[in-house]
Amino acid sequence: MFEVFKKELKELLRDKKTLLFVVALPVVIFPLLFAVMAFISSQAALDADQKVNTYVIINGEYAQEFTDKVFYHKSFELYKGSKTxxxxxxxxxxVTAGDIDMGIYLPSDAKQTLNDEKQSKWQVVFNDSKSINFLFERVKELAKEYxxxxxxEQLISFGIDMSAHAALLNPVDVIKVDTADKRENLGEKMGGFLPYLLIPLVLMGATYPAIDxxxxEKERGTLETLLLTPITRTELVLGKFLTLLTTxxxxxxxxxxxxxxxxxLALAFADLDVIKTAFSSLAVTDLLxxxxxxxxxxxxxSSxxxxxxxxxxxxxxxxxxxxxxSMGVFFPIIISILPNMELTAKTAFIPVTNVALAIKDIIKGTVDYTFVGLIFLATALIAGALLAFCVKWFNREDVLFR
Known part of the structure; x- marks a missing residue:
């Protein structure tokens, strides 16, 4: 068995494709892809933040103070075209034709409607299909100030002292007291995505060498030679299995x-507090x-x-x-990040999902070691059953020589 393992491992190490997928991709290409994605995302957000948007306000005189704030805002520019x-x-x-980026419609005088005990409903017209769009939030912010x-002004006109405004407008202030520490909060947000990286890589490290x-072996005609050696088929399968497990x-x-x-390296050149907080609390035992x-x-x-x-x-x-x-592996990972999905005695027996949930809890620092034992036992039993099936599969002539 170990002779087969050494033979297969040597052949894989001589194969440039295997080295590319097992070594080059994890070391260089994947980090480079993540860096490029992060750069493009940050650049897109920066461009959207700095873009000057053309706007039109209808009935702007009903709220002149608000109209002036929009006019002098760095992100907005008044439409100067010929269309009305x-x-x-x-x-x-x-907006659809691209003549303007945003239109604001003020149907009534806000001050007058307030005096009449009514609410003035303003409408903001824009295209919200873009992934990054700050238009509406900025208009809402300016409208809230107004x-x-x-x-x-209304409360003062009623003779109410300014010191009582906050209590009158918001009689009950609900304060959140979070019992979760920073690690748990960040782990909940970031820990769910770590399995998206690790589990597919475990699969990729097995699938590409397995094809060879x-x-x-069938295409090269070397499978028959292996079968003629004084080694049992079970030992052949186990040798190949150990090779895939290793890769x-x-x-x-x-x-x-x-x-x-x-x-x-990134932390050495940039002050990334979120990353520091998320990874500094991880102990060696957590990684193990x-x-x-x-x-x-x-x-x-591998099986x-x-x-x-x-x-x-x-x-x-x-x-x-x-x-x-590969597609079948992603679905259990997706299940693990669904709302209210937690590591329990039931989910501990769902293949792939259980490991993804456990990784998230480990990052959060809230993992239950009993569930970790159940997960290891469940996955080990499934792995053993699949390996036994693989041995039986290899012993069938109609499978080997299709």
Whole structure:
């Protein structure tokens, strides 16, 4: 078995494709992709924040103070074209045609409607389909300032002292007292996304080498030679399985170490308090626990990938079979980030989802070690069953020589 393991490992290390997926991608390409994505996102947000938007206000004289604030705001520029806008429909048509970025319709005098004990309803017309859009929030902020001033003036006219305004407008102030510490809060937000990185990498570290160890052997005609050696088929499968398990764990380990180095490098050149708070509280035991949880999961993926590769007749056919496997792994991860999904005695037995939930709780610092034991036991049992199936699969002539 170990002779097969050493032979397969040597062949994989000589294969440039394997080195690319197991080493190069985790060390360089993935961190580079995340950096590019972060840069593009921040640049898009910065551009949206600095963009000057063309606007039109209908009946601006009803709230002159508000109209002046919009006029002098750095993000807005008054429309100077030849078209006229008098109704909501004309504002919609102007935004759709791209003549203006935003239209504001003031239907009535806010001061007069307040005196009449009514509410003036303003309408803001803009295209909200863009992913980053600050228009509405900025208009709301300016409108709130104007509305607060109207409230203050009205209360003063009633003879109410300014010191009583806050209590009168907001008699009950609900204060949040959070029992969760910073680590738990950040872990809830960030811990759910860490499995999106780690678990697919565990799968990827097994699938690409598996294609070569099964279907690749068939195409090269070396599978028959292996079967003629004085080694049992069970030992052959176990040797190939150990090879996939090694590459799977190696890919994940290299990725985690690489990300740690990149995060440390980023912290050395930038003051990122959120990242510092999230990762500084993680102990070595937490990282080891995550690693231990990923071991049986890597065994499950290695067994599945090897069984698929053994069944496939060609390299290309094996690649086609691996795509649904990859998609099937993402669904349990998605389940783990659904609202109110927590690690319980029931969810501890859901494959992949249980590991994703456990990783999130480890990052939060609220993990229950009993559930960790249940998860390890459940995934180990599934891995053992799949490995037994893989051995049985390999012993079938109709599978090996399709």
């Amino acid at each position: 806008f008098n109704t909501i429909e004309e504002l919609k048509a102007g 509305s607060d001033n109207l409230q203050k 160890l099964g279907a690749g 799977s764990i190696a890919s994940t380990t290299i990725t985690v170490l690489s990300m740690g180095c990149w995060v440390a 626990m995550i690693f231990v949880l990923l071991l049986p999961l890597a065994a499950i993926f 599945l990938a090897l069984a698929i590769s053994i069944y496939a007749r060609t390299f290309k056919e094996a690649q086609n079979y691996m795509a649904p496997l």
